[in-house]
């Protein structure tokens with residue numbers, strides 16, 4: 427009787443726990459919005475070849491919601507945020523992954539204008555989502571001059587004060603943020619979010635060239651991950667620039683090589699607790715798979731396309747339709763279960779004088795995967811290599827958010843796409859682009875502690891040299907002593923060995 431009750435209890439407990447593992451209470455949603463690049467100087471009559479800026483009596487007829495050659499007019503920013511609110515006004519949180527400032531020359535801007543630009547976007551999100559947690563990170567266009575991210579506290583303090591990020595980050599987050607634009611926080615459901623500033627590793631940042639650990643972010647990140655592991659927390663890595671290469675170009679990598687390797691080695695070391703990594707910056711719809719060995723996917727990196735439609739000045743890259751992305755996730759494990767990719771057809775919006783945001787696709791359905799885990803993305807990537815499935819062709823259309831509906835991708839284009847997705851290490855990427863296989867897999871040796879490798883000072887060579895010399899002399903002296911003693915003990919030894927035998 428008692429046994430039976432115990433059994434029933436266990437059964438109930440098991441059911442309850444498995445129900446809560448898949449129960450709807452554990453399923454949540456969050457938004458990612460990225461790369462607004464709001465241009466206050468967008469003009470309906472501005473010259474598209476100069477970012478739709480008015481220069482004298484230009485009589486162009488730019489779209490009310492934007493132009494593929496230009497950054498976002500305010501109407502597009504407003505429309506995007508309104509759409510987020512109307513599709514899902516009560517997400518668990520919003521990830522806002524940087525780049526609010528337009529692609530204009532530094533000579534047209536100054537720090538005050540940059541802060542003002544970020545503030546307008548920040549206020550818009552805060553006003554439309556007054557009760558939603560917003561996790562912002564900085565983009566490479568958000569400092570002044572552009573790309574020059576440093577460890578200058580005044581800049582980060584200014585983002586808090588002047589751009590109103592002090593409305594978004596709590597005191598603890600702000601205390602970390604002023605050190606280098608990074609912070610850590612825990613969601614209501616116990617996931618740790620690391621908002622990073624990977625712009626510090628961006629290879630156009632002249633301030634951080636040759637700096638081993640810019641703004642001490644590596645060390646901080648490593649400590650945060652150790653702490654998360656101790657607290658059994660799963661982690662979201664959220665940042666602007668992703669490591670590795672840009673999939674739409676040949677040999678275009680983002681980070682300084684040493685920073686890239688170091689970043690990857692930390693990610694590999696903690697890949698068991700990193701649920702997902704989320705980035706912006708590329709303006710394209712893509713993903714990356716991090717491997718810890720051949721065929722061993724350990725982490726998934728998701729790259730959302732931009733709000734701005736701006737056609738890149740990089741050769742052959744192209745423009746994109748404005749994008750928004752809504753993720754479905756498990757609140758406890760952090761596993762990304764799915765996402766819905768929204769877009770607005772900019773051509774149609776301008777013609778119709780209204781934005782008709784639509785679902786472009788839903789990831790699991792369109793790619794026939796069960797979730798967005800590293801294993802699932804690995805499976806998708808493998809299908810790209812053998813495109814009888816047609817998934818790669820679909821991906822190519824989504825890659826530009828339908829800007830190019832009939833993408834033609836020749837052999838070198840396919841290679842650039844696949845190598846960027848699969849090879850995050852720079853050497854491995856290069857081998858891949860050359861069509862070679864890299865025997866030693868993807869893994870460089872792990873750096874366990876993010877402690878700086880201090881350069882060995884020159885006098886150390888003299889010290890070591892002298893020590894070595896002393897050791898050699900000592901060795902010779904001891905040898906000579908031994909030889910002379912051996913002569914004395916040799917007869918006894920011979921005696922004792924014969925006894926033992």
Ligand SMILES: *[C@@H]1O[C@H](CO)[C@@H](O)[C@H](O)[C@H]1NC(C)=O
Nearest residue numbers: 465466467530534535539543
């Ligand atoms: C807009 O144009 C004016 C005049 O050229 C310039 O001073 C200002 O910085 C520009 N603002 C932005 C956000 O580009």
Ligand SMILES: *[C@@H]1O[C@H](CO)[C@@H](O)[C@H](O)[C@H]1NC(C)=O
Nearest residue numbers: 515516553554555556557558
């Ligand atoms: C935000 O919360 C406040 C207080 O709970 C409430 O009065 C307000 O209606 C909420 N606003 C929105 C947009 O949900």
Ligand SMILES: *[C@@H]1O[C@H](CO)[C@@H](O)[C@H](O)[C@H]1NC(C)=O
Nearest residue numbers: 580583584585586587588592
């Ligand atoms: C930012 O705000 C803090 C606290 O209110 C203040 O002490 C500081 O002077 C402000 N800095 C700037 C640059 O406005």
Ligand SMILES: *[C@@H]1O[C@H](CO)[C@@H](O)[C@H](O)[C@H]1NC(C)=O
Nearest residue numbers: 490501776777778779780781
């Ligand atoms: C476009 O729509 C806006 C309101 O959404 C309206 O104010 C404006 O007059 C319209 N323009 C045209 C050309 O229809």
Ligand SMILES: *[C@@H]1O[C@H](CO)[C@@H](O)[C@H](O)[C@H]1NC(C)=O
Nearest residue numbers: 793794795796805809815817
């Ligand atoms: C989708 O994936 C499942 C499981 O991997 C497979 O059995 C099925 O054939 C796939 N469907 C299509 C249409 O590719």
Ligand SMILES: *[C@@H]1O[C@H](CO)[C@@H](O)[C@H](O)[C@H]1NC(C)=O
Nearest residue numbers: 808809811812813814815816
């Ligand atoms: C590609 O896929 C087809 C059908 O799905 C399969 O028959 C073929 O063996 C695959 N080729 C490679 C190289 O994997």
Ligand SMILES: *[C@@H]1O[C@H](CO)[C@@H](O)[C@H](O)[C@H]1NC(C)=O
Nearest residue numbers: 771772773774827828829831
């Ligand atoms: C956008 O609209 C234009 C014109 O209406 C159309 O030609 C194009 O195919 C549409 N693009 C997408 C992705 O729907």
Ligand SMILES: *[C@@H]1O[C@H](CO)[C@@H](O)[C@H](O)[C@H]1NC(C)=O
Nearest residue numbers: 742834835836837838839840
């Ligand atoms: C592939 O296409 C690109 C751009 O369209 C072109 O520059 C390149 O020469 C092509 N490569 C090959 C091998 O056809």
Ligand SMILES: [Zn+2]
Nearest residue numbers: 461525707709
């Ligand atoms: Zn951008």
Ligand SMILES: [Zn+2]
Nearest residue numbers: 525565566707
């Ligand atoms: Zn960027």
